[in-house]
Amino acid sequence: MQLETYISDLLYRYDCVTVPQLGAFLTNRVSAKLHESTHTFYPPKKVLSFNEQLQNNDGLLCNYMAEIEKIPYQVAVEKVAKQVRAIKSYLIEGETITLQNIGELLLNAEGKILFEPSYNVNYLTDAFGLSHFNAEAVQREVYKETVEAIEAKAPIVLTPEKRSSNWLKYAAAAVILLGLSGFVVTNYYNSQIEQHNQIAHEQANEQLETKVQEATFVISNPLPAATLTIEKQTGNYHVVAGAFRVEDNSTKKVKQLREEGYKARKIGVNRYGLHEVVYGSYDNRRDAINAMYSIRKASNPDAWLLVKQLD
Missing domain, CATH: 3.30.70 (Alpha-Beta Plaits)
Structure with missing residues (x-):
């Protein structure tokens, strides 16, 4: 069935491929994981699912078929519809439809389509070339008993070293004096700068007021008003x-x-x-x-x- 090939191709690029009047195949990304009991690493992948409620034609599948087979779009729509009718007839007869690299379709007792995905293909292109592999559990040696035995034979005693602390006192006093002198000098310098800036600011304001009082603005040729016409589409x-x-x-x-x-x-x-x-x-x-x-x-x-x- 050529239809399954087109669906499979599109699943690599899109998260949803809708087959008109049948349903939509959806993909959901799953992160890489480690199976704890078997120690098997599995790469990230896309998990397939099927939603029978999404049957409206979104144009994706039919456009792709028309492009590949070099046929008009309407002809592609009719070909898809013909294959869907055939699939539904087989399902009604109780048969299981196998879509290669996608999964199996069958009807349940209530007449709803059940889907069993295929795990042969990973549609996540980011994981291309990756496959699952098994790893042996890491055996870690415990050295606790050996360390305890060594400590029992040769205990290690840590004693604080005695040093004269007089020079530390003098150094601390010098640091405090330097800090206080620096603080006083800094405050005096900042106050001088602030006073200078205040005087300059007052002089600038006086000059600005004088210029504003002397200025006269006359607009002899005003510009015409600009008119913009924006067309907004309305209607239901x-x-x-x-x-x-x-x-x-x-x-x-x-x-x-x-x-x-x-x-x-x-x-x-x-x-x-x-x-x-x-x-x-x-x-x-x-x-x-x-x-x-x-x-x-x-x-x-x-x-x-x-x-x-x-x-």
């Missing part, structure tokens, strides 16, 4: 260009559409955590529908209308 009808898992991709899409002449912008993150990009927003539903049909005919057959009140 939005023609959607796409929804992106990575915010940088949505920013690139907005830049591309604006270069093509659209009033594109981002309108926030939807409930699935995807950054939505729109060609434009409209107050009137009919204007939005007309714009959507024009965009579908011109460049993007998957453009669709979203009715949403923005904050």
Whole structure:
């Protein structure tokens, strides 16, 4: 199945790969760890999981398929949908679907899809080339008994050394005298500087007041007032260009559409955590529908209308 190859390729670069109408494969980074009983070191990795609730097409898988197979995007969407229908039919018949390097899918008694991940591949590129390995436990020798025996035979006695402390007294007195004299000199120097600065500050204020009183300002040719016109898009009808898992991709899409002449912008993150990009927003539903049909005919057959009140 070619679909599993595309999913596996995307899992190296993205944390979520959605298969439309089937579910999303998610990755969660796990740090390196040591198994205490087996003394096995395991490198960091991405752990796979599956969420059946995330089925809306975010364009990631279909765009990748279209790029690899050199086919139109809509053809890729139909091919994915065909393979998903086949997977669901096998699951209903009670079979287990094995996706190479990804895991196994099967239905439980309630009709929900269960996922058992594969541990053959580590999708964390930072851990490329790393594998688990076993290490022998470090045997540490204890020398406590030997040290106690040596101390019993040759005890070590520490005695304080007797020294004359008279010269220390004189030195301490000299330090105190030097400190006091330095303190007095410093205070006198600081007071002189402060007095000088105060006199200079008063003289500067007198000169400034004189200049202000003598100055007369006359504006004969005032500049015209500047008028800025900022266009802000409003409306609850939005023609959607796409929804992106990575915010940088949505920013690139907005830049591309604006270069093509659209009033594109981002309108926030939807409930699935995807950054939505729109060609434009409209107050009137009919204007939005007309714009959507024009965009579908011109460049993007998957453009669709979203009715949403923005904050």
